[in-house]
């Protein structure tokens with residue numbers, strides 16, 4: 001039995017009767033740019049994230065870039081993780097900032113906050129914590145450091161929509177506490193569009209107004225430009241799809257957690273494989289179920305031979321990417337990010353995975369490492 005890493009066709013089968021008529025209605029309206037569904041989606045995402053404002057845009061990358069353009073100046077240092085998708089640091093660079101990398105915690109793969117504190121300099125302007133694989137970084141400590149040093153915080157929530165963390169006895173959502181936060185609706189994300197899409201959220205009404213301007217060439221009024229922005233709108237038809245899918249997000253996340261718990265129980269006694277660690281304060285949404293394995297190449301080969309989808313997110317940490325050579329980092333500087341890049345592999349954890357498929361993945365992994 002082959003098992004894909006992600007099965008969007010299986011997901012489509014469960015929502016087809018709802019989404020296709022809604023999509024057809026949007027097409028019949030012929031209002032493709034900023035139609036009513038965009039505003040409705042913004043309200044729904046603000047509600048989910050407990051934020052005052054949500055501003056849709058064209059991608060998760062733009063959802064990082066526009067707040068950075070609004071909040072940092074050329075040459076400002078911005079602290080972030082070297083173990084993330086490229087866009088996190090690429091956006092800092094493209095906004096004119098200097099990415100300054102800080103190592104990760106080995107358990108959660110998220111930023112090591114002690115090391116963030118040590119990396120702050122007079123030139124530091126902000127921190128971009130990434131909630132990797134669907135669980136939140138220690139955001140309360142990031143926020144408290146930021147407040148002590150007068151820094152902005154941009155949460156990279158691209159992989160963490162609906163994730164939450166218990167802080168001082170209350171649940172706080174991914175995206176709720178940062179100065180601004182960025183979401184991606186890339187099709188493979190837990191809430192995926194049928195193309196590119198993104199969302200920025202913030203509690204700050206002035207910042208939200210600025211982000212709204214930046215996504216439409218920097219003008220609040222047509223043909224009047226207060227600053228230079230760009231075209232980063234979300235298509236109406238993507239908003240229609242996302243609005244329909246949003247109603248399923250909680251149950252999809254719960255199904256992902258069920259699969260993750262079953263995998264972790266089945267792998268608990270397996271030598272040579274470390275299941276992912278969930279910080280007890282976190283409710284994980286398992287965008288990825290990512291294990292560590294010292295014999296990763298062997299495991300990946302066995303999975304591939306058995307027709308099981310898997311992927312390595314991410315094989316090269318960002319401080320070692322050729323495009324950042326001018327930043328002067330070297331191999332060995334962030335040992336945990338580098339070790340993670342050598343050891344991680346993600347297994348199928350999509351909501352529609354059947355029990356039989358999950359058992360097949362478990363069998364293949366166990367046989368490979370016996």
Ligand SMILES: Cc1ncc(COP(=O)(O)O)c(C=O)c1O
Nearest residue numbers: 059060061085087158184185186
């Ligand atoms: C952590 C992280 N940041 C940013 C992005 C960029 O999002 P998009 O692909 O929608 O531009 C992604 C998506 O792949 C991501 O995983």
